[in-house]
Amino acid sequence: MTIQRTISSSEIKKWKRYNGKWVPKVIVGDVRKIIPKLPNNFIDCVITSPPYWMQRDYGHPDQIGREPTPEAYVKEIVHVFELLKPKLKKTATIFLNVGYKYWKEEMILIPEMIAIEMQKHGYMLKNKIIWHKPNAMPTPARNRLNNVYEPVLLFVKREAKEFYYFNLEEVAEKPKTILDYHRLLSLKPEDYLGARVIDSLRYREKMKGIVVGVRYSDSKVYEILVKWNNNTLDWIPLGEPLEKYPEHVNFNCPYCKHVMGYWDILLSIANNNRVICPHCGKLLGTNQNNFPEPILTNNYAKIKEVKEIIVEDVEVKKYITKTPKSSKYLIVGQVFSSSPAGRLAISGEYIVIKRRWKIPQPLIAEYLRFWRIRRRVPIKKLDLILGYRDTAGHWFRKDFGEWGKGGSLPRPADWLKLKKILGFNDTYDRVMTEIIGELQTVKPHEEGKNPGDVWSIKLEQFPGAHFAIFPRNLVEKALKLGCPPNGVVLDPFAGSGTVGEVAMKLGRKAILIELISKYVELIKRRCGVVELIKL
Known part of the structure; x- marks a missing residue:
């Protein structure tokens, strides 16, 4: 289904829904003429793969990719992002996929050339992601190795510095050993007695104390009684050993x-x-x-029966859980590592007071x-x-x-x-x-493992497209990382419309710009419904 209309640049901010999903907007034309018509401070994320240099001839007088030299090609690509800069929000991210090219038997570092020029024009390169292609096309070349990866360059606006949308939790790899840690960190209420407690949050002076009491229900400890070094007593909520604190609100x-x-x-x-x-x-x-x-939630609303243990003359414990007891660092008696396990062997386990x-x-x-x-x-x-x-x-x-x-x-x-x-x-x-006590020990990162900058993702084909399309898995990963829910993602070189299809699936709003009008049919087939607009 196609919705076709002519709108003003201000109306482009109004979005239609179809079956509960945001309908992608498709604009046909030269990206260099269309971008200036977009509103300023509008785009949350750019995910795109422009035509590679000297890869194909699309037969259009305004095409990018047929420039006489690599330098001229790089200049055109960077010019597009110069035009885009005022249209991007301060917190925007850019994922730019550009491949290498062999010319006269020499590998031309086009992605790196683009990165250097982008840095000169107010962008900051945060990552060069390696997109490894397990099913890369074979090469007939016998005098070099087959190129089986392409860079995906991650940029932000330089004025944003470290503040931009980058939600690592969306793509973090969940730990495979979580069940093992549940076993290691399963504690009985009395196990907490004697644990050391440190509070550097509430007051100017650091407070130190030990746990002398617990309140629990069904073996789950909800509060610890801390005897501080000034002999005062304080009941403090205790967090789950494998949860992350502070909690999002x-x-x-x-x-x-x-x-x-x-x-x-x-x-x-x-x-x-x-x-x-x-x-x-x-x-x-x-x-x-x-x-x-x-x-805010209330963890105590459903507690039926609370039991209490108080032992004021308890001995101080260095270790609380089963985690460090088989540590190789304890076995050898010396520590030559700065790893979490090595630090644990030296400092022991303790409870730290954090914001809830x-x-x-x-x-x-x-x-x-x-x-x-x-x-x-x-x-x-x-x-x-x-x-x-x-x-x-x-x-x-x-x-x-x-x-x-x-x-x-x-x-x-x-x-x-x-x-x-x-x-x-x-x-x-x-x-x-509100505060909470968190056990400091070796455990998996609560939000999952950082997936790193090498992404192994297969190439994809789409019926009717006589070229390898932008893989959906790659776009999905970038979109989750760099575009907030309900945010606006732009693909200025839309091709078959992968960004639009994935944006609909993930609840983002897509603007697709494509020079070649025949590709609109591919985009429609992929997305199911599009809004074809003229500015």
């Missing part, structure tokens, strides 16, 4: 109740400098009642700014009242120059003091003050 829009995630908040502030609901488009944080509302909730720091900065301005309290006065020097200012910063390194969150104790000074409401009290 979702938020409700106070107007439409749309659920916003951690990334929704960060991306909105990074790209718009304010929090805007991605669903209803309302500006949030303009008064005390319209800040995003955190959605992972909340976007710029959102808290926006909230504190609102209340500080409302109460007319200078930042220097806050430092004076709280006994700091040049610390309070960091709580009001939401700069993204280097992943928010200029901003910081107040300690839980400081938050309660700020509440008395500024008189703010209870919206973020729980997320800012």
Whole structure:
């Protein structure tokens, strides 16, 4: 099915749905003439594979790929991304697949030539991903090895530095040994008694203590009683051994109740400098009642019977779980490694106090700014009242120059003091003050293993396409990594429309630009429905 219409550049932001999926927009024409008509600060991600140099002749006067020299080809490709730069959001990512070319018996490093020129034009190269092709075409050459990989260059805008959308959790490889660790980390309530506890979060001075009591139900420990080095006692919630803390927090829009995630908040502030609901488009944080509302769980709501063990004269333990007891480092008696297992053998296991909730720091900065301005309290006065020097200012910063390194969150104790000074409401009290104990031991990364920069993905064919198409698995991996849900992905050299097909599957909005009009039929077949537009 094809929806065909002529629209203005502002209307391109309006998207149609078909069977619950975003309908890809297809624009036929020269990418260099179409890109200037797109809105600024609009594109979340670019995934594309332009025509390779001297690979095919498409018989079109405006085609890219038939330039007389590699340098001229590189210049055209980089020019496309020069035009794209203002159209990209600050947090955008680019996945650019370009292959090598042999010319006069010599391998031409076209991907590297492009990367160097892109760096000169305001882009930062974050990765050269190696796309290994297990089913690569054989070569008749007998004087060199067959080329069985192509680079996929990952760029971000230089001004973004480290802040851009990159959701590694979406593609992380889940640990295969998770069942083994469940066995090793299955503890009885009394196993925690004597465990060391460190709290560097709540107060300015580091607190040290030991576990002298536990509260549990059905052998699951929910709280530990800590005796601190100042002889005070403190009941603290205990996290699951294989869970990650702080936990992500979702938020409700106070107007439409749309659920916003951690990334929704960060991306909105990074790209718009304010929090805007991605669903209803309302500006949030303009008064005390319209800040995003955190959605928090209560782990104790369903506990029926709580038992308690308290032993105040317990001995201090260096190891708690079964993990280190068979460590080779303990067996040999010496440690020559900086690996987690090696460090564990030296330092032992202990419980560290962490924030319970992972909340976007710029959102808290926006909230504190609102209340500080409302109460007319200078930042220097806050430092004076709280006994700091040049610390309070960091709580009001939401700069993204280097992943928010200029901003910081107040300690839980400081938050309660700020509440008395500024008189703010209870919206973020729980997320800012709730803590949890996390066992520090050797275990798989909770979010999975970083998959690395070598991707082994087979080439694909598509009926009607007389060329190897962009593999769906490759596009899916890049899309999950670099484009937020409901974000806009652009393929300026659409070909058969793989990016559009995968975007529909994953809930992203695709814009496909293609010079050769006959490929529109291939795109329609792949996507099922497209919106063919003219700008």
